[in-house]
Amino acid sequence: xxxxxxxxxxxxxxxxxxxxxxxxxxxxxxxxxxxxxxxxxxxxxxxxxxxxxxxxxxxxxxxxxxxxxxxxxxxxxxxxxxxxxxxxxxxxxxxxxxxxxxxxxxxxxxxxxxxxxxxxxxxxxxxxxxxxxxxxxxxxxxxxxxxxxxxxxxxxxxxxxxxxxxxxxxxxxxxxxxxxxxxxxxxxxxxxxxxxxxxxxxxxxxxxxxxxxxxxxxxxxxxxxxxxxxxxxxxxxxxxxxxxxxxxxxxxxxxxxxxxxxxxxxxxxxxxxxxxxxxxxxxxxxxxxxxxxxxxxxxxxxxxxxxxxxxxxxxxxxxxxxxxxxxxxxxxxxxx
Amino acid sequence: xxxxxxxxxxxxxxxxxxxxxxxxxxxxxxxxxxxxxxxxxxxxxxxxxxxxxxxxxxxxxxxxxxxxxxxxxxxxxxxxxxxxxxxxxxxxxxxxxxxxxxxxxxxxxxxxxxxxxxxxxxxxxxxxxxxxxxxxxxxxxxxxxxxxxxxxxxxxxxxxxxxxxxxxxxxxxxxxxxxxxxxxxxxxxxxxxxxxxxxxxxxxxxxxxxxxxxxxxxxxxxxxxxxxxxxxxxxxxxxxxxxxxxxxxxxxxxxxxxxxxxxxxxxxxxxxxxxxxxxxxxxxxxxxxxx
Ligand SMILES: Cc1ncc(C[n+]2csc(CCOP(=O)(O)OP(=O)(O)O)c2C)c(N)n1
Ligand SMILES: [Mg+2]
Numbered sequence: 001x002x003x004x005x006x007x008x009x010x011x012x013x014x015x016x017x018x019x020x021x022x023x024x025x026x027x028x029x030x031x032x033x034x035x036x037x038x039x040x041x042x043x044x045x046x047x048x049x050x051x052x053x054x055x056x057x058x059x060x061x062x063x064x065x066x067x068x069x070x071x072x073x074x075x076x077x078x079x080x081x082x083x084x085x086x087x088x089x090x091x092x093x094x095x096x097x098x099x100x101x102x103x104x105x106x107x108x109x110x111x112x113x114x115x116x117x118x119x120x121x122x123x124x125x126x127x128x129x130x131x132x133x134x135x136x137x138x139x140x141x142x143x144x145x146x147x148x149x150x151x152x153x154x155x156x157x158x159x160x161x162x163x164x165x166x167x168x169x170x171x172x173x174x175x176x177x178x179x180x181x182x183x184x185x186x187x188x189x190x191x192x193x194x195x196x197x198x199x200x201x202x203x204x205x206x207x208x209x210x211x212x213x214x215x216x217x218x219x220x221x222x223x224x225x226x227x228x229x230x231x232x233x234x235x236x237x238x239x240x241x242x243x244x245x246x247x248x249x250x251x252x253x254x255x256x257x258x259x260x261x262x263x264x265x266x267x268x269x270x271x272x273x274x275x276x277x278x279x280x281x282x283x284x285x286x287x288x289x290x291x292x293x294x295x296x297x298x299x300x301x302x303x304x305x306x307x308x309x310x311x312x313x314x315x316x317x318x319x320x321x322x323x324x325x326x327x328x329x330x331x332x333x334x335x336x
Numbered sequence: 337x338x339x340x341x342x343x344x345x346x347x348x349x350x351x352x353x354x355x356x357x358x359x360x361x362x363x364x365x366x367x368x369x370x371x372x373x374x375x376x377x378x379x380x381x382x383x384x385x386x387x388x389x390x391x392x393x394x395x396x397x398x399x400x401x402x403x404x405x406x407x408x409x410x411x412x413x414x415x416x417x418x419x420x421x422x423x424x425x426x427x428x429x430x431x432x433x434x435x436x437x438x439x440x441x442x443x444x445x446x447x448x449x450x451x452x453x454x455x456x457x458x459x460x461x462x463x464x465x466x467x468x469x470x471x472x473x474x475x476x477x478x479x480x481x482x483x484x485x486x487x488x489x490x491x492x493x494x495x496x497x498x499x500x501x502x503x504x505x506x507x508x509x510x511x512x513x514x515x516x517x518x519x520x521x522x523x524x525x526x527x528x529x530x531x532x533x534x535x536x537x538x539x540x541x542x543x544x545x546x547x548x549x550x551x552x553x554x555x556x557x558x559x560x561x562x563x564x565x566x567x568x569x570x571x572x573x574x575x576x577x578x579x580x581x582x583x584x585x586x587x588x589x590x591x592x593x594x595x596x597x598x599x600x601x602x603x604x605x606x607x608x609x610x611x612x613x614x615x616x617x618x619x620x621x622x623x624x625x626x627x
Contacts, residue, residue, distance in 0.1 A: 029480065029482070030480050030481045030482055033481070033482075033553065034480075034481040034482075034553065037480070037481075055482055055486060055487070056487070057448070057451035057452075057479075057482075057487035057488065058418045058419070058448045058449065058451050058452050058479055058487070059451050059452055059453070060452075061452075061453050062451075062453075085417060086417065086418075088417070089417070089419075089452065089453065089454065124400065125402075126399055126400040126401075126402060126403060126416070127398075127399060127403065128402070128403070128415075128416035128417060129402070129416055292615065292616070293619075294615045294616055294619060295615075295619070297398055297610075297614070297615050298389050298397065298398055298399055298400035298403075299389035299397060299398075299400075299609050299610060300389075301609060302398075302609075302610065302612060302614070302615060305612050305615075306615065331612075331615075331616070
């Protein structure tokens with residue numbers, strides 16, 4: 001397995017899809033000549049030429065809408081939204097147009113497009129360039145939402161996203177772009193959307209993570225005196241209910257670790273489902289470890305405090321296991 | 337420290353913008369607003385404090401380089417989303433119109449921003465309502481790594497004014513006096529109730545887009561050409577010619593500015609960074625129920 005950075009795994013996944021399918025096209029801001037602000041499209045212009053790899057003006061609504069139109073008529077566009085916040089100016093084209101074409105054409109028109117966006121905090125980009133914002137897309141039927149959690153699955157998930165017949169929003173935790181991992185490549189390496197991955201087996205507690213928090217959970221499990229099963233959801237819409245329910249039915253305890261605000265974060269859906277389905281089996285309340293309900297702060301120390309860290313996840317989980325009761329979050333004086 | 341944005345770029349045209357506005361005229365500006373903020377009257381400590389994440393920064397160190405704000409000199413929170421400040425300036429113009437305050441709003445944005453929907457919607461709205469707004473496009477020839485001609489099908493952004501039925505004017509952004517004159521005229525027109533103007537200040541981005549961008553995509557010699565018409569050099573020359581200052585005096589002035597900046601760096605370095613509780617402030621008027 002080749003070892004590469006996550007941004008390289010992404011570029012390679014796109015290149016491999018472009019090689020096997022001539023309808024795959026790539027566009028976005030500075031993705032062609034500059035190879036992408038995060039070097040996630042490096043080399044594509046040289047190999048595939050300016051007909052299939054294009055730089056756009058700063059016009060997210062325009063080029064995302066163009067992706068919808070191109071996808072509906074025979075291309076398979078992969079567009080880059082440099083920071084997920086920029087999707088804000090283009091949201092209509094995604095949640096109200098593209099994701100409703102199949103439904104509003106009685107299945108006759110489909111939109112096989114992939115929207116890649118970098119997400120998350122940790123690099124000092126402050127309140128307008130650090131959110132994850134997946135919640136914008138979660139309650140809008142007609143699209144899928146997946147996230148890489150490192151180089152290891154970025155390649156395989158992105159290949160599936162591009163091959164998918166529906167709009168897929170593919171999230172890329174920005175602070176992982178430069179992190180290296182062993183990456184399985186090739187056409188057999190595609191990772192199906194909608195399937196979670198058990199990253200590590202364990203008995204005492206199930207920790208469900210997504211995107212940037214997978215690494216946090218794995219690190220915590222490695223340091224823990226208890227045995228934690230780590231599940232990387234990989235896809236949020238649709239999420240792998242079976243994998244999570246099956247795991248929690250065994251461990252009887254669930255911790256969800258999310259890089260998003262506590263209120264209405266994606267974990268609320270997981271928590272509700274598990275609490276409802278496994279009501280009588282749980283030996284502790286479901287614990288969600290999240291950021292506080294505040295904008296992402298700028299300073300390094302505050303940003304570190306803001307993000308769910310390995311030590312914080314450990315302290316919270318430990319409290320849950322030891323007391324069988326719910327710890328308060330750090331901002332209410334809970335264990336850190 | 338996030339995205340420290342080189343500001344050397346066009347600070348000078350900004351001195352011109354600030355000089356042409358009234359002290360309480362509302363201004364919206366991009367992430368590259370440091371120069372304008374200083375010209376409007378923010379202290380060096382307030383700008384530097386924000387860039388360095390100190391409590392003395394203009395938003396208490398919570399926003400960083402891309403987020404400055406000082407309503408007392410008219411500066412609304414600066415915008416890290418391209419184009420976002422343009423319709424907001426129209427709104428500030430609406431306030432002036434509805435309340436009859438006599439203010440003029442100014443929107444300062446880049447060449448790249450003229451390709452985003454917010455530009456067209458914001459300017460159009462200001463045009464049909466005849467709002468007192470001056471739209472100031474600083475055409476520094478680049479948006480991130482893309483040269484303007486790659487992303488914009490016309491040479492002069494000022495020409496876009498035609499589609500809104502408002503005056504559009506090209507201004508030498510390297511000439512402080514030309515900027516003062518153009519902004520003053522557009523502001524006077526707006527104040528008289530005649531509606532908005534689109535100004536295009538032709539200037540140049542001396543550095544890369546942000547830290548770490550060496551700007552390899554720039555044609556050779558382009559920077560040098562613009563440097564020959566550097567606004568500070570030209571203005572110094574003009575002041576000397578007019579006999580308002582001599583060469584030595586100018587040198588002294590520049591030294592004192594450099595010393596003042598050095599001193600501010602030392603001061604700000606001694607200032608504290610905000611503590612975790614700062615995260616929970618200023619989200620809503622009602623500070624309860626947020627957790
Ligand atoms: C909606 C949106 N898209 C993309 C970006 C990323 N971005 C930040 S600055 C920039 C270039 C802007 O160019 P221009 O408007 O010419 O302003 P300049 O930086 O040259 O002052 C881009 C693309 C953004 N901040 N917001
Ligand atoms: Mg520009």
